[in-house]
Amino acid sequence: MALLLIAWQDLKRSFRDPVGILMTLAVPLALTVAIGLVAGYTPFGKAPNDGFDALSYIAPGMALFFMMFSVRQAAKTTAEDADRGVSDRLRASPASDLSIRAGTMVSHIVLLFLQLAVLVGISTLLYGLQWGPTGPVLLVCLVVSVTAGGWVGLLVVLGRTPSRINALGTALTLIFGIVSRSFAAVIPTTGWMDRLARITPNYWGLHAFSSLALGGSLRSVLPDFGALAIMFAALWIIVSAAGALVPSRR
Amino acid sequence: MGFVEVKELGKRYGEITAVESLSFDIQEGEVFSLLGPNGAGKSTTIGMLSALIQPTSGDARIGGLSVKGRSAQLRKLFGIVPQEIALYEEMSGRDNLNFWGRLYGLRGKALAARVDAILDRVGLADRAESRIKTYSGGMKRRLNIAAGLVHGPRLVFMDEPTVGIDPQSRRAVLDLILDLKREGTTILYTTHYMAEAEELSDRVGIIDHGRLLAVGTCRQLSEGIGGNEHLRVALAGREEGERLTERLRLLPGLTVESEGANVTITAPRVGQLIPKIVEAAASVRAALRDIQIREQNLETVFLAYTGRELAGQGGE
Numbered sequence: 001m002a003l004l005l006i007a008w009q010d011l012k013r014s015f016r017d018p019v020g021i022l023m024t025l026a027v028p029l030a031l032t033v034a035i036g037l038v039a040g041y042t043p044f045g046k047a048p049n050d051g052f053d054a055l056s057y058i059a060p061g062m063a064l065f066f067m068m069f070s071v072r073q074a075a076k077t078t079a080e081d082a083d084r085g086v087s088d089r090l091r092a093s094p095a096s097d098l099s100i101r102a103g104t105m106v107s108h109i110v111l112l113f114l115q116l117a118v119l120v121g122i123s124t125l126l127y128g129l130q131w132g133p134t135g136p137v138l139l140v141c142l143v144v145s146v147t148a149g150g151w152v153g154l155l156v157v158l159g160r161t162p163s164r165i166n167a168l169g170t171a172l173t174l175i176f177g178i179v180s181r182s183f184a185a186v187i188p189t190t191g192w193m194d195r196l197a198r199i200t201p202n203y204w205g206l207h208a209f210s211s212l213a214l215g216g217s218l219r220s221v222l223p224d225f226g227a228l229a230i231m232f233a234a235l236w237i238i239v240s241a242a243g244a245l246v247p248s249r250r
Numbered sequence: 251m252g253f254v255e256v257k258e259l260g261k262r263y264g265e266i267t268a269v270e271s272l273s274f275d276i277q278e279g280e281v282f283s284l285l286g287p288n289g290a291g292k293s294t295t296i297g298m299l300s301a302l303i304q305p306t307s308g309d310a311r312i313g314g315l316s317v318k319g320r321s322a323q324l325r326k327l328f329g330i331v332p333q334e335i336a337l338y339e340e341m342s343g344r345d346n347l348n349f350w351g352r353l354y355g356l357r358g359k360a361l362a363a364r365v366d367a368i369l370d371r372v373g374l375a376d377r378a379e380s381r382i383k384t385y386s387g388g389m390k391r392r393l394n395i396a397a398g399l400v401h402g403p404r405l406v407f408m409d410e411p412t413v414g415i416d417p418q419s420r421r422a423v424l425d426l427i428l429d430l431k432r433e434g435t436t437i438l439y440t441t442h443y444m445a446e447a448e449e450l451s452d453r454v455g456i457i458d459h460g461r462l463l464a465v466g467t468c469r470q471l472s473e474g475i476g477g478n479e480h481l482r483v484a485l486a487g488r489e490e491g492e493r494l495t496e497r498l499r500l501l502p503g504l505t506v507e508s509e510g511a512n513v514t515i516t517a518p519r520v521g522q523l524i525p526k527i528v529e530a531a532a533s534v535r536a537a538l539r540d541i542q543i544r545e546q547n548l549e550t551v552f553l554a555y556t557g558r559e560l561a562g563q564g565g566e
Binding site for chain 2: 002005006009012013016017083084085086088089090091092093094095096
């Protein structure tokens with residue numbers, strides 16, 4: 001019960017934070033719409049069938065890129081809560097440490113999932129973009145979001161303070177975006193980049209989205225799910241050992 | 251047996267001892283203050299008692315439950331008012347209190363009634379629906395206290411709740427604590443303000459460098475240092491101060507210290523010695539600029555126990 005209470009409180013708080021809403025939803029949505037218009041799409045019209053389709057190529061990568069911005073924002077909020085003593089007040093309440101950790105994590109995952117799902121939904125409704133079968137696509141959004149939730153924790157472990165998390169999170173977002181080919185249209189990638197990309201949720205998420213968009217089924221993305229699950233487990237272990245999901249200022 | 255029993259409680263961080271072998275009891279309904287300067291160990295003590303910091307030695311029990319166990323049952327017994335404004339700034343005052351109340355198991359009408367009552371009590375009923383980020387510093391402090399009281403705890407830990415607020419808000423916070431005291435709430439209060447400790451507390455513990463130096467009522471602490479008073483004499487210069495100090499040290503039963511142009515004389519009923527001091531000053535040709543008697547209070551007690559003044563210290 002405490003878990004749901006904490007998750008719901010965090011979600012309500014996030015939706016009342018204008019900066020959070022701007023970074024999580026408004027900017028990615030505006031960019032998706034803009035790229036669609038530049039690529040020759042007409043809202044609620046037919047997709048262009050001649051030449052290079054920038055939106056189909058970029059949309060999944062951009063969605064995952066902005067998800068990492070939200071990861072940074074979530075980590076920063078977690079560190080701010082620790083600074084303000086909110087985390088300690090939670091820990092002094094009757095809620096168990098596991099409920100607090102899981103509740104915080106659930107709120108991050110729900111927000112990340114909503115962001116991905118809204119981008120998928122809007123690009124589908126507005127421009128008729130083909131992401132693949134709805135169920136598996138949403139499942140990819142969920143699995144990627146869960147893994148990204150682990151990255152929230154790792155950012156808190158590595159950054160500790162809101163300002164350092166901000167800097168580190170921005171760097172990580174850009175590096176993950178580049179190595180996982182979110183900007184492949186403008187930045188060429190190399191062999192070592194591909195190898196490095198495998199530690200990013202972007203890479204596996206992009207791989208899964210591409211598989212589904214090219215007609216793949218749920219079975220075709222199971223290896224991606226496996227990689228993401230291993231990544232999440234490793235992150236959870238590191239973060240739990242460092243006690244950083246509910247960090248204390250003490 | 252006290253409601254709070256602290257036995258040889260200690261906390262070390264590697265080579266650094268933050269709190270060393272603290273022992274004291276707090277009776278139910280008592281206001282107990284820990285008085286000490288920055289880094290004295292006040293916040294670490296509250297951290298251990300509120301089960302946020304694991305002690306490295308000793309133990310403490312609240313209502314018979316060990317803080318080491320960190321049980322939910324234990325944590326329901328107390329409320330905590332941290333130094334920081336530990337609230338969700340994006341949410342309204344009411345939303346915050348609803349959340350903290352629910353976390354302690356309050357629901358429905360009982361929760362609504364409790365939140366209304368506590369908002370009224372801290373004087374924020376008319377701003378209950380506003381976001382906290384729009385509150386003044388004093389209002390935030392009062393809501394911070396309300397969040398620690400919303401579930402009606404038997405014991406409240408208050409860690410310097412008046413730091414950084416204007417005198418009017420500070421008065422409101424102190425009045426609120428006095429009300430809680432009248433109602434029988436047990437309070438562990440930390441402060442570096444002497445006046446607050448004297449006004450609020452049934453008993454005071456003087457803490458410095460992680461060690462509890464003395465515990466008692468203000469009167470007991472005063473008696474513990476022999477009922478001495480301090481008299482400070484201001485002179486024209488250092489040399490005159492040194493001459494007067496040498497002269498006064500010849501008189502029996504006085505402790506005399508000089509610091510620049512000031513000479514401090516410590517003795518029981520020191521006011522009666524003024525004629526002798528004036529005579530001594532005249533005999534060494536030292537011109538008196540000012541004479542001040544510092545009556546026995548918690549400040550002089552603190553000075554006597556720690557050898558240093560507390561005035562001007564910031565928050566821990």
